[in-house]
Amino acid sequence: xxxxxxxxxxxxxKTKPKPKVAMFLVYLVLGLSLCVFGASVWFSSYAKKVYIxxxxxxxxxxxxxxxxxxxxELEVNTLTDIERVRSLIxxxxxxxxxxxxxxxxx
Numbered sequence: 001x002x003x004x005x006x007x008x009x010x011x012x013x014k015t016k017p018k019p020k021v022a023m024f025l026v027y028l029v030l031g032l033s034l035c036v037f038g039a040s041v042w043f044s045s046y047a048k049k050v051y052i053x054x055x056x057x058x059x060x061x062x063x064x065x066x067x068x069x070x071x072x073e074l075e076v077n078t079l080t081d082i083e084r085v086r087s088l089i090x091x092x093x094x095x096x097x098x099x100x101x102x103x104x105x106x
Contacts, residue, residue, distance in 0.1 A: 089095075
C-alpha cells in the first residue's frame with residue numbers, strides 16, 4: 001500500500017523553477033515605460049519653456065499688427081465716407097468744389 005518512494009516524494013520540497021526570463025521581461029517593459037514617460041515629460045516642459053520664452057515677443061508683434069490693422073481700417077472708413085459723399089453729390093446734382101473747405105470746431 002505504502003511505497004516508500006511515493007511517500008518520500010510527497011513530503012519532499014520541490015524546487016520551484018525560477019522565472020528569470022519572465023521577470024527580466026517585466027522589468028524591461030517597466031524600465032522602457034518609465035523612460036518613455038520621462039521623455040514625454042521632458043519634451044512637454046521644454047516646449048512650454050520655448051513658448052513662454054517667445055510669448056512676450058509674440059504679444060508685442062501681435063500688438064503692432066493690431067495697431068496697423070486699426071489704422072488701415074480707419075483709413076478705409078474715411079475713404080469710403082468720402083466716396084459715399086461724392087456719390088450723393090452726383091446723385092443730387094450738386095457741384096463739388098475743387099478746393100477743400102475746412103470747418104472750424106466750436
